[in-house]
Amino acid sequence: MLINVGSVGKPKHGDTQAMYAIISFARSITVDFRKVPYDYEATATAIEASELPNEFAQIIRTGKY
Secondary structure: OOOOOOOOOOOOOOOOOEEEEEEEOOOOOEEEEEEEOOOHHHHHHHHHHOOOOOHHHHHHHHOOO
């Protein structure tokens, strides 16, 4: 079984929040996806100040790839 919640660094679902999963193997397998806010603007600003392409900053700001 593989569960991939994606990445904070390159969201593709239109949501700027970070996402993680909690997997339980109790009586049955359950997966609970959770979202948490983070300072995406600080990340986007750091990208713009680096040698990375500025389009990466826009991805972070919009949550769309």
